Amino acid sequence: MPTHRVLVLGGGFGGIATAVTLREQLEPGDEVVLVERHPTYVMGLRKNWGVLDAAAIDEGERALARLIDKRIAVLHGEIEAIHPEERAATIDGERWQADALVVALGAQRAPEQVPGFSEHAIDVYGVEGVAAAREAVAELRPGGRILVGIFGVPYPCPPAPFELALLLTEHLRQRGHDGEVEVFSPLPLSLPILGQAGCNTFESRLDVAGVPFHRSHVASRVAAGGVAFAPPSEGAPAPPDRSFDVLLAIPPHRVPPVVFESGLTAGKPWVPVHPRTLETGFEGIYAIGDVTMLPLSNGQMLPKAGLFAQREGEVVAARIASHFRGDSATAPFAGDGACFLEGGGGQAAQVEGGFLEDPPRVVMTEPAAEHLAAKRAFERERLEAWFGA
Numbered sequence: 001m002p003t004h005r006v007l008v009l010g011g012g013f014g015g016i017a018t019a020v021t022l023r024e025q026l027e028p029g030d031e032v033v034l035v036e037r038h039p040t041y042v043m044g045l046r047k048n049w050g051v052l053d054a055a056a057i058d059e060g061e062r063a064l065a066r067l068i069d070k071r072i073a074v075l076h077g078e079i080e081a082i083h084p085e086e087r088a089a090t091i092d093g094e095r096w097q098a099d100a101l102v103v104a105l106g107a108q109r110a111p112e113q114v115p116g117f118s119e120h121a122i123d124v125y126g127v128e129g130v131a132a133a134r135e136a137v138a139e140l141r142p143g144g145r146i147l148v149g150i151f152g153v154p155y156p157c158p159p160a161p162f163e164l165a166l167l168l169t170e171h172l173r174q175r176g177h178d179g180e181v182e183v184f185s186p187l188p189l190s191l192p193i194l195g196q197a198g199c200n201t202f203e204s205r206l207d208v209a210g211v212p213f214h215r216s217h218v219a220s221r222v223a224a225g226g227v228a229f230a231p232p233s234e235g236a237p238a239p240p241d242r243s244f245d246v247l248l249a250i251p252p253h254r255v256p257p258v259v260f261e262s263g264l265t266a267g268k269p270w271v272p273v274h275p276r277t278l279e280t281g282f283e284g285i286y287a288i289g290d291v292t293m294l295p296l297s298n299g300q301m302l303p304k305a306g307l308f309a310q311r312e313g314e315v316v317a318a319r320i321a322s323h324f325r326g327d328s329a330t331a332p333f334a335g336d337g338a339c340f341l342e343g344g345g346g347q348a349a350q351v352e353g354g355f356l357e358d359p360p361r362v363v364m365t366e367p368a369a370e371h372l373a374a375k376r377a378f379e380r381e382r383l384e385a386w387f388g389a
Contacts, residue, residue, distance in 0.1 A: 011036025014309030152252025170344035
């Protein structure tokens, strides 16, 4: 039986899930190659923990080289070009041909889109910014203000900025610190996927926790100690500047340039895919996770979240394996999923539902200790399944 090769571009949540599932379903002679420039993986949920706990990142970090034990080839290199018509990619100057190619390169942070961002904000969506954020919080002056700012949409893990604000508020109160934490967003609602009623309920939780939420705040520039905003709509006044002592920021995100330049986006901001099969407009080329745009029946897009990337990757792996065997590929992406939002007090809520239903069926649960336990188990189970105990 001829050997097949699958290239999985990107060693994040979706890429790892795809590679592991492929290896379980393909023939021994088939080759799975995972391409990632970083040598290690850490789940995104660790970043908020890392702002409060110096050990959190290291405890959750795993070497991608451990995937070699599962007979997955791990190639550390820079993806310089993707050639979708040929199912190939150029990596560190070498052309790699494949029988199927999965693009799982995520959303790229783009702080350069906001003047002053890089000089005055701490990017908490990059692992490298976590230590700086933790140090800045520890040094916050009495009565100081931490501003958690969302500088562009869409961004990965929509609940994460609000979770960070709630955890920081609890952290300061436990230390007897009288500092305050605020959140701003360019959106008119905190978590639009919940709808107006769901957002009203969640935003009331922010109020009870003492976390002001500034909606429809479109940041235009950052200066030392302050963020300026553009008018939210034509003819409307710009919101007043917000001052800060510490600015913990979620930068704008964009599709990685190598993906845009490949033609996979068809000129759109993200890669359009079939909602059930994750197929792109090119035969044998799939895209999963944060790099994609997947429209919902209510006009919104599927949120960029790790569990969706995992489940998309598992569907793609099953479809590729079926194709290689000569079977009809029937595995569909259902669009069911959930993510967690810690609110302090040893509890978390879940945003869960059927996102591809018409209309989407999405709710936020009440905070409970069992949901926080489920969040920790969510990470532990996946790391053990992918990398071993």
